[in-house]
Amino acid sequence: MALPPYASPAEKLWFWAFRVLCGLVLLFLITPVLVIIPLSFSSGSFLTYPLPGFSLRWYTEIFDPSGPWLAALKNSLIVAPLATLLAMALGTLAAVGLNRADFPGKGMLLALLISPMVVPLVIVAVGMYFFFAQVGLLNSYSGLVLAHTVLGVPFVVITVNATLQGFDFNQVRAGASLGASPMRVFFTVVLPQILPGVVSGGLFAFATSFDEVVVALFIASPTERTLPIQMFSGIRENISPAIAAMATILILLSTLLLVTMELLRRRSERLKGSVE
Amino acid sequence: MPTTTLDGDAAAPAQGNLKSRLRRAERLRKVKAVSLVAPLALFLVVVFVVPIGSMLFNSTDNGSLRQIMPQTASSLQQWDGEGLPGEATFAAFADELRDSRRGGGLGSVGRRLNYEDSGFRGLLMRTLMGLPPASDNWRDTLVEIDPAWGETATWRGIQAAAPPRTDRYLLASLDLERGPDGEVQRVDQQDRLYQAVFQRTMVIAGGVTLICLALGFPLAYLLATLPARTSNLLMILVLLPFWTSLLVRTAAWIILLQSNGLANQSLMALGLVESPLQLVFNRIGVFFAMVHILLPFMVLPLYSVMKGISPSFQRAAVSLGAHPFAAFWQVYVPQTVSGVAAGTILVFIMALGYYITPALVGGPADQMVSYYVAYYTNTTNNWGMAAALGSILLVVTLLLYLVYHRLVNRRQLIRR
CATH class of the missing domain: 1.10.3720.10 (MetI-like)
Known part of the structure; x- marks a missing residue:
């Protein structure tokens, strides 16, 4: 969108005003993410600039083996991968089923599978709180894993569904006619082709569980306190550079997620390109 | 798909056979497809849809008066809301009020009735304290303990908590309430939250x-x-x-x-x-x-x-x-x-x-x-x-x- 040489002064002004506005919006988006990082290396205990000096004391604090941060991180690292695996398994199966044949009520079914994404989290949280209290899953890791599976599964369904749009199911027939069992066909023919969708859905599900506060606040006891709950109460009670240190680690993690997603996207684009 | 009919009638039985086999294969494919979606659908229904549904159904739940004081509730439901209820209601209430202390149900009844009038919990406590073991005329005994029991509004408050379902919460969340004659009206200006x-x-x-x-x-x-x-x-x-x-x-x-x-x-x-x-x-x-x-x-x-x-x-x-x-x-x-x-x-x-x-x-x-x-x-x-x-x-x-x-x-x- 370069400016043509014959542009009038008004057009030039508009062009540059537009660019400046976009620059400011981008600055608005990235500033908060960048501002918090240096503060985590502060030697003082206030989250203000200029920094009094450089130190790693807040990192030693969050990685203190007897401290609350490491315990919370450990809990999140138990819950998130389990919820992600469950969501990937259930979501992939369902997406394959949805694309395998037409059957009545398919639209409604898809709407049901995606609905956890749109229902306000507080409502999910209160509903599960009462339900888990009745069935004895309140304050348990299993309850938390099930809840986070529900919240993550729509992402898997959507991404796998999207990858399957270009999938030719005649390959399944071909595999079966050559004598392969349905399981073998799935793992050797279907799965390798839809893997980018499965993995990116899984990453979304992981990120969801790793960042989920509301439901966890309702259904988890202090023993199952996850990282987001620890962050939440830290921000609420006493916002210290320890939060900035944990935030920096989380930003690192999200950069990693972003890069992985980008690589997956490129790969699937390349695959599509080679077919066409 | 138009198949050839060159052989005429001779081919008809075989063709019908093929059709039905095709239909069966198609049906089998649908069943397989549905059975792949079923685990997730069932999972979501159990862990997501039913919990939220029953939580929302709670919005019409009228509280525990019915469980804690069943007789009072059922006799008040038959009361026409004029004057005072009969002696049987008074007696049932006194009886069940005494029992409610043992089961620990008094707290939840008090909390529910307080939504009708914020003085109810105190009234129940006071009444329980002064309740004699037996009485010939429960109506007089209760009115003697607290004159509020001689007022129609008190009993109407309990009556409102008697049916199993209520629309009071849904109405309240729209800043509406039921007036004395049961018609829907807006709540007072200062209570519109x-x-x-x-x-x-x-x-x-x-x-x-x-x-x-x-x-x-x-x-x-x-x-x-x-x-x-x-x-x-x-x-x-x-x-x-x-x-x-x-x-x-x-x-x-x-x-x-x-x-x-x-x-x-x-x-x-x-x-x-x-x-x-x-x-x-x-x-x-x-x-x-x-x-x-x-x-x-x-x-x-x-x-x-x-x-x-x-x-x-x-x-x-x-x-x-x-x-x-x-x-x-x-x-x-x-x-x-x-x-x-x-x-x-x-x-x-x-x-x-x-x-x-x-x-x-x-x-x-x-x-x-x-x-x-x-x-x-x-x-x-x-x-x-x-x-x-x-x-x-x-x-x-x-x-x-x-x-x-x-x-x-x-x-x-x-x-x-």
Whole structure:
């Protein structure tokens, strides 16, 4: 969108005003993410600039083996991968089923599978709180894993569904006619082709569980306190550079997620390109 | 598929056989497909749909009076609400009041009746203290303990708690109530709480959506029209915040906007303000943080629609003599409508249910409906009210989702 040489002064002004506005919006988006990082290396205990000096004391604090941060991180690292695996398994199966044949009520079914994404989290949280209290899953890791599976599964369904749009199911027939069992066909023919969708859905599900506060606040006891709950109460009670240190680690993690997603996207684009 | 009929009647039986075999194979395929979806569907029904459904059903639950005082409840349901109920009701009530202390049910009955009149819990306690072991005339005995038992309004209050279902919570969440004759009326001016809450929720969600559109549209346009290399680079600036934890971003805004934070420091260094402004723990902070969190959800659908719009239409309009602004407004913008609609509804739906961000960066006057649902569940155990407010929020959200669903192919929900 370069400016043509014959542009009038008004057009030039508009062009540059537009660019400046976009620059400011981008600055608005990235500033908060960048501002918090240096503060985590502060030697003082206030989250203000200029920094009094450089130190790693807040990192030693969050990685203190007897401290609350490491315990919370450990809990999140138990819950998130389990919820992600469950969501990937259930979501992939369902997406394959949805694309395998037409059957009545398919639209409604898809709407049901995606609905956890749109229902306000507080409502999910209160509903599960009462339900888990009745069935004895309140304050348990299993309850938390099930809840986070529900919240993550729509992402898997959507991404796998999207990858399957270009999938030719005649390959399944071909595999079966050559004598392969349905399981073998799935793992050797279907799965390798839809893997980018499965993995990116899984990453979304992981990120969801790793960042989920509301439901966890309702259904988890202090023993199952996850990282987001620890962050939440830290921000609420006493916002210290320890939060900035944990935030920096989380930003690192999200950069990693972003890069992985980008690589997956490129790969699937390349695959599509080679077919066409 | 038209198969040949060359062989005439001779081939008919075989063909019918083939047809039915085809049908059977087709049916088998459908059954297989459904059975693949079934595990997830069942899982969601059990862990998600039924819990939320029964929670919402709680919004019409009339509390435990029926379980704790069954006879009182059933005899009051037959009472016409005029004068005082009969001696049998008084006796049943005295009996069940005494029993309720043992089972621990008095607390929940008191809490429920207090919604009718805030003096009920005290009245029950006082009455229980003065209750004699036996009496010939319970009506006189009770009136003697407390004259409130001689008033029709007291018994009408208990009567209101007698049926198993009630619409009081749903009405209350709309600032309505049942009058003395059962007709629906608005509550007194000073008691109208929820209208303000819903209004505030709409104002915040609507405001955030409009700001996101105003900021997101130009940005998406820039990203869609720049050369791929540059736009991919700039896209990182959109996607990194998108992938960053919501709590990290909320904490960052508190740090940026606090009275000695960078925002105030820069404003003061520029000489724009003399003393630090209050930018956080109020509405300003809520807007900053929520717009920041939701902006990528506006930019991404807009970008994917704009990416598919050919620039040649706009060029054609300009070459035909249209002013560049007219070309943009009349030719380009109408083509982005589906993206605008998708982004707007998506952001609005998400903003409606916000809880964590306003709770952390807002003040008491910036809390949205979700906050009150959580508050009634955790703090006051008024589950009827929590469920009623939740139902309204859910219905509004699902209606908007339905509109969204019609507008956008579900696949476009996530572009990356």
